Amino acid sequence: MTVLLIALGAALGAPLRYLTDRAVQARHDSLLPWGTLTVNVVGSLLLGALVAVPAGPAVTAALGTGFCGALTTWSTFGYETLRLTRDGNRLAALANVLLSVVAGLAAASLGYALARAATG
Template sequence: MSGLLVALGAAVGASSRFLVATRLDRELPWGTLLVNVAGSFVLGVLTALSLSESATALLGVGFCGGFTTYSAFAVQAVERGPRVGTAYAALTLLLAPAACALGFWLG
């Protein structure tokens, strides 16, 4: 059952990420940055709430795993070149863990 919950959550998360990214990603990948930071925040909250195994599979692993994206982040950082790509990577690596910590604290 957990596998199905992960798949369902991932389908919703990945679809949501696609909608946000296609609307906001232009010259700078604001959409990808937003989904990675927001997904990290949500995962922090969910972790603090100590949800059931099923809820964690659906929301934590499935939705947050599908919503956030390391692969697009990595490609976008490389595509922007050394200066802008490094700034984008640094911004993501600062904001996402901070958002996760804030979510955990608030949860």
């Protein structure tokens, strides 16, 4: 049953990742992969909030592992950073790494704090 919940969450998260990435990236004429950054930061915020609330294993599997796992994308982040480096855009690659890590951790912390405040 857990595997089905993960698959259901992923079936929602993966297309949302793709559509969000394309919509955000289409609005930016930049070397930085803003679409990937956006989905990773939003996913970190959601996962931070999920960790803060008392959720059962089924909810954690569906939303945490399935939805957030499919919404966020470490592999694409890695690929895009490597591509920037290989194309000679080392400063943009470094900016991508720093922005992604700092914004992701900040978003997870914010999500956690907001959920804790909302649940008392």
